[in-house]
Amino acid sequence: DAKTTQPNSMESNEEEPVHLPCNHSTISGTDYIHWYRQLPSQGPEYVIHGLTSNVNNRMASLAIAEDRKSSTLILHRATLRDAAVYYCILRDVKSGGSNYKLTFGKGTLLTVNP
């Protein structure tokens, strides 16, 4: 399985943008890039996913490098409620296999300062 690499922790100030990087140099052409986050004492929560093009939703934006070897989750204005562990996960689009599994790494612990 292709792996992802994320910084262990990042810090941000409230109301400022946050760019959370993820490296996935061994990504295959059929891997989707998914982001989940886990707030303290909560279950993981889906944030966003994409394949090749940049994606936007109400929570965040996902910027995917042209070679797809890295991606960046962008929180446009961090709030205290965005403090969480953010996970970057690859999921193979091919049917069959075990693409239903989410393989969580250690993620990035985001601290938001007031």
Next chain:
Amino acid sequence: NAGVMQNPRHLVRRRGQEARLRCSPVKGHSHVYWYRQLPEEGLKFMVYLQKENIIDESGMPKERFSAEFPKEGPSILRIQQVVRGDSAAYFCASSPRIGRPSDTEAFFGQGTRLTVV
């Protein structure tokens, strides 16, 4: 719209007792997954079930653990003869029947925190 409901939220068991964790998926979802998060560790896949079928239990310990998702009622993760090492947060997730798993988000419950004393 109810999300994934897990109960109990907290469960304390003495060593040797049985633990039963319940998960009601999002209404209409027929795919259920269980994950375990040990203290200071990441979430690990345990089992994937569809109604009345276990599809993949490769992440389940071979002994004492079992899971079911009956035609009616919630999915149950059952741990027999619990030991201290079973203390963890257990999360259930569900996804809809329509759509490819790799292109479909999973909805997680708030978890059951099991403490074995």
